[in-house]
Amino acid sequence: MSLLHSQEPDGFTSHQTSSKPLCGSSYESSKEKTIRLHTQFLQNLLGLRQLTEPGYLTTDPLVSHRDVSLVTDSVYQLLRCMLSYCTNPKLLLPSSSFLLEAAQVLASVLDHGSLCKPALTQCMTRVEEFVKDLVSLILRNKELNRFQNQESLADCLILLGGCSLLRASLISLLLSQINRFADELSQACQSQRSACPHFDVSSYENTFYLFWILEQLLQSQKKEDRSEQHCEQMESQQKLERTALFLSEEFPLFSIYMWRIGAYFKSTDAEDS
Helix, strand or coil: CCCCCCCCCCCCCCCCCCCCCCCCCCCCCHHHHHHHHHHHHHHHHHHHHHHHCCCCCCCCCCCCHHHHHHHHHHHHHHHHHHHHHHHCCCCCCCCHHHHHHHHHHHHHHHHCCCCCHHHHHHHHHHHHHHHHHHHHHHHHCCCCCCHHHHHHHHHHHHHHHCCHHHHHHHHHHHHHHHHHHHHHHHHHHHHCCCCCCCCCHHHHHHHHHHHHHHHHHHHHCCHHHCCCCHHHHHHHHHHHHHHHHHHCCCCHHHHHHHHHHHHHHHHHHHHHC
């Protein structure tokens, strides 16, 4: 059995959902773009969901190039639609629950173990890029009424982090971003010892969503889930603890959250003893 049936199943309509405007002209209005993305989202979501059905795929390394391209194109188009929604929630989906459904499907497809190696490698690259984009969106968001949207993005990342293949890289990314902002706070404290340090309040608030995502991922992580990145993650966590002591006077809440991360790592290590 090939990776996909010889006839494209419902949902996998890569030619019909190309990036070309539906109207056939070189110009695409915002309404046409919304309709195109809305249609692509559903088609690719339903198509990818089929990949987790029993007996639908095979790990046969001799699958055709067309089949691999069909899967990777569907993942790419779904991610592009999801990113459009995350950037502008009013553009595409009537509810954030559709975004979370798509994240769950992507995590299941990657974890299912039925994708051949070429397709899995390409899909992983696309999804990891998307994860970095979501983290960046959370950190850069300065909208006054951003908190509901931030929670949706955080939930999306938690679902994607439920994929065993993505969890380690996402944990490392979150640790890196938290350490980066902690360094900024440290520099602000050092340069303005006699006054209240100046810092980006929006970035400060947004970083707490990274803490929340990280805690959820670490809470569900077991020792068998550890990867080659574990030593690097431990170094990042130890740096957080050192910085937490330095920032504890000026930023007590931020320091507490930094310190809490160490508890999750230590609780996982305790399973070995």
